[in-house]
Amino acid sequence: MEVQTDKITILNHPLINHNLSIIRDKDSDCEKFKNALKRITYALIFEATKNLPVVKKEVTTPLQKTICDCFNEQAQLIIAPILRAGMIFCEVAQELLPFANVHHIGMYRDEQTLEPVWYYDKRKQIKPNKKDVFVLILDPMLATGNSAIDAVKNFISKGVLEENITFVSLISSPLGLEKLSKKYPKVRIVTCAKDERLNEKGYILPGLGDAGDRIYNTVE
Numbered sequence: 402m403e404v405q406t407d408k409i410t411i412l413n414h415p416l417i418n419h420n421l422s423i424i425r426d427k428d429s430d431c432e433k434f435k436n437a438l439k440r441i442t443y444a445l446i447f448e449a450t451k452n453l454p455v456v457k458k459e460v461t462t463p464l465q466k467t468i469c470d471c472f473n474e475q476a477q478l479i480i481a482p483i484l485r486a487g488m489i490f491c492e493v494a495q496e497l498l499p500f501a502n503v504h505h506i507g508m509y510r511d512e513q514t515l516e517p518v519w520y521y522d523k524r525k526q527i528k529p530n531k532k533d534v535f536v537l538i539l540d541p542m543l544a545t546g547n548s549a550i551d552a553v554k555n556f557i558s559k560g561v562l563e564e565n566i567t568f569v570s571l572i573s574s575p576l577g578l579e580k581l582s583k584k585y586p587k588v589r590i591v592t593c594a595k596d597e598r599l600n601e602k603g604y605i606l607p608g609l610g611d612a613g614d615r616i617y618n619t620v621e
């Protein structure tokens with residue numbers, strides 16, 4: 402189902418690839434685009450959470466007792482969508498992880514420098530038992546890698562362990578993957594495609610265009 406290096410997982414599955422073709426198609430309208438993206442989000446979140454800690458719990462079925470693996474409630478899980486496009490992953494992520502906290506990251510890309518500009522960050526310091534804090538940073542496009550690196554840096558500065566951070570994207574550029582994994586080699590990256598390259602404006606080729614514009618129907 403996937404191409405796996407140590408820390409980078411590129412999902413490869415007919416259902417994912419089919420939905421990705423809908424997402425990439427410039428003629429898919431906002432509704433089609435969002436529905437296809439939502440379907441893929443389930444696979445991304447399942448993969449991104451596959452190493453979460455579990456504890457054994459006794460459960461009684463209608464027939465007998467059994468031992469089940471359950472999410473360790475001592476652990477804190479943080480879903481961190483990078484605004485605005487990252488919000489597209491949020492509904493499904495919350496559905497699958499109802500016990501998680503959502504921390505919005507407000508960042509936009511300066512069109513000249515391609516550097517991230519922060520405008521919203523209300524995160525508090527992380528709990529002292531930081532071994533039990535896990536963060537999923539959500540952004541459909543891992544392009545230059547600059548926003549991803551800044552978001553990871555911010556969580557680490559608040560006390561999260563690098564190895565407990567997973568970056569979830571739909572499409573990644575070779576440069577973004579390389580920069581993020583060189584700067585933070587312990588961060589896991591889960592994505593569905595490694596595209597060809599970036600253009601001079603920092604857009605991924607072939608990509609899907611501007612993710613935020615396509616999600617929020619603001620394509621001009």
Ligand code: URA
Pocket residue numbers: 486542544603604605606608609610611612613
């Ligand atoms: N952000 C987008 O929305 N699209 C890209 O191709 C790159 C960054």
